[in-house]
Amino acid sequence: DLVLHITGARPNFPKAAPVIRALSAVGVNQRLVHTGQHYDDKMSAVFFRQLGLPRPDYDLGVGSGSHGRQTAALLTALEDLFVELQPAFAVVYGDVNSTLAAALVAAKLGVRLAHVEAGLRSFDMTMPEEVNRLVTDRLSDVLFATSPDAVAHLGNEGVDPGKIHLVGNPMIDTLLANLENFDAEAARTTHDLTGSYVVATLHRPGNVDDSADAQALVKTLHSVADQVQIILPLHPRGRASLEEAGLLAHPRLRVVDPLGYVEFLGLVRGADAVVTDSGGVQEETTMLGVPCLTLRPNTERPVTISHGTNRLVTREELPAVVAGVLATGRATTWTVPPLWDGQAGPRIAKILRDELMSEASAR
Numbered sequence: 314d315l316v317l318h319i320t321g322a323r324p325n326f327p328k329a330a331p332v333i334r335a336l337s338a339v340g341v342n343q344r345l346v347h348t349g350q351h352y353d354d355k356m357s358a359v360f361f362r363q364l365g366l367p368r369p370d371y372d373l374g375v376g377s378g379s380h381g382r383q384t385a386a387l388l389t390a391l392e393d394l395f396v397e398l399q400p401a402f403a404v405v406y407g408d409v410n411s412t413l414a415a416a417l418v419a420a421k422l423g424v425r426l427a428h429v430e431a432g433l434r435s436f437d438m439t440m441p442e443e444v445n446r447l448v449t450d451r452l453s454d455v456l457f458a459t460s461p462d463a464v465a466h467l468g469n470e471g472v473d474p475g476k477i478h479l480v481g482n483p484m485i486d487t488l489l490a491n492l493e494n495f496d497a498e499a500a501r502t503t504h505d506l507t508g509s510y511v512v513a514t515l516h517r518p519g520n521v522d523d524s525a526d527a528q529a530l531v532k533t534l535h536s537v538a539d540q541v542q543i544i545l546p547l548h549p550r551g552r553a554s555l556e557e558a559g560l561l562a563h564p565r566l567r568v569v570d571p572l573g574y575v576e577f578l579g580l581v582r583g584a585d586a587v588v589t590d591s592g593g594v595q596e597e598t599t600m601l602g603v604p605c606l607t608l609r610p611n612t613e614r615p616v617t618i619s620h621g622t623n624r625l626v627t628r629e630e631l632p633a634v635v636a637g638v639l640a641t642g643r644a645t646t647w648t649v650p651p652l653w654d655g656q657a658g659p660r661i662a663k664i665l666r667d668e669l670m671s672e673a674s675a676r
């Protein structure tokens with residue numbers, strides 16, 4: 314009764330780590346697939362070193378490509394592997410193309426599918442992730458939700474309530490397990506930062522792909538850097554367009570390569586504010602109590618606004634909003650979303666083990 318985990322892109326790794334650990338504690342037979350969607354050391358291997366993830370049992374080396382080509386390559390490689398291994402369950406994470414492809418393969422081969430981080434909705438179909446989330450959830454047999462809004466969305470879409478489990482957030486399990494290693498002082502020293510600073514991460518196609526958007530974004534970042542030092546660990550996706558738009562021209566905007574998980578969250582922990590379009594970073598800043606300014610028109614993670622430290626801002630608003638945050642300091646009134654307590658992995662493991670057992674006894 315094999316459980317097969319499918320990962321491939323940076324945000325998958327901190328979500329999978331606690332689930333794999335908890336399943337291992339209850340003695341479930343499992344193997345880990347890395348599709349190779351992300352492959353640079355700084356986008357992938359560093360997470361395996363830092364998060365105690367086992368070495369992947371299968372490395373499919375699929376790599377980059379357009380959505381169609383990448384998804385096609387993922388489908389081909391994953392189908393072969395599923396046929397060979399005949400898993401009882403496939404477990405997929407989040408909303409990346411590796412998630413979508415594994416969900417399709419599982420559904421077509423009749424392999425039961427569990428989706429970790431089900432039910433998040435931005436209601437913005439221009440986001441590739443929204444398409445991936447909708448299809449994956451529609452195909453899933455077991456849906457693990459991180460927040461009550463996600464449970465409600467799935468209910469509204471007609472998903473059988475018996476399949477939906479509110480379990481908390483495994484990415485937060487990973488954050489809490491590593492909290493004592495997030496060293497803000499070490500981050501300051503490493504990056505030679507004095508005084509206030511803002512951490513930025515930007516990689517959404519809607520912000521960086523188009524050259525007009527990239528130019529407008531760079532102009533905005535430069536006006537923020539006029540007020541405060543910015544450090545930007547830059548995702549490979551935005552590098553070419555943002556650099557072409559003049560990103561590197563401001564002396565107080567420091568661009569660095571993507572950072573390891575522990576180094577990145579050390580830097581975030583000590584920041585006066587974070588400017589981001591990442592999904593996971595909205596959640597992590599909520600836990601760390603660091604003001605998060607999300608450069609997007611929407612979020613699929615509304616609890617980070619209702620409970621946490623997140624707010625949506627436009628490019629036009631950003632410089633003034635940063636000035637306001639620097640003047641007022643950190644909020645003191647935020648709360649932790651329900652069940653973001655570090656126990657999502659064990660909750661998921663128990664439910665999956667029960668599913669495996671009831672399937673075995675039905676045979």
Ligand code: UD1
Pocket residue numbers: 322323324350351352353356377378383408409410411441442516548549550592
């Ligand atoms: C993907 C996810 C996105 C997620 C992000 C997290 C999809 C559709 N998108 O976006 O939801 O927020 O990962 O980081 O799955 N590249 C490298 N090195 C790498 C990986 C990628 O240089 O290790 C470059 C390549 O030029 C590639 C580009 O980044 O074409 C985009 O990579 P891809 O995985 O297609 O999408 P992301 O933008 O990373």
Ligand code: UDP
Pocket residue numbers: 323324327514546547570571572573574575577578590591592593594597
């Ligand atoms: N992250 C990291 N180093 C960085 C930027 C992000 O370790 O330089 C981590 C971040 O803390 C979070 C995950 O990567 O755990 C989020 O991934 P990303 O923003 O790429 O994807 P998204 O969440 O937007 O899908």
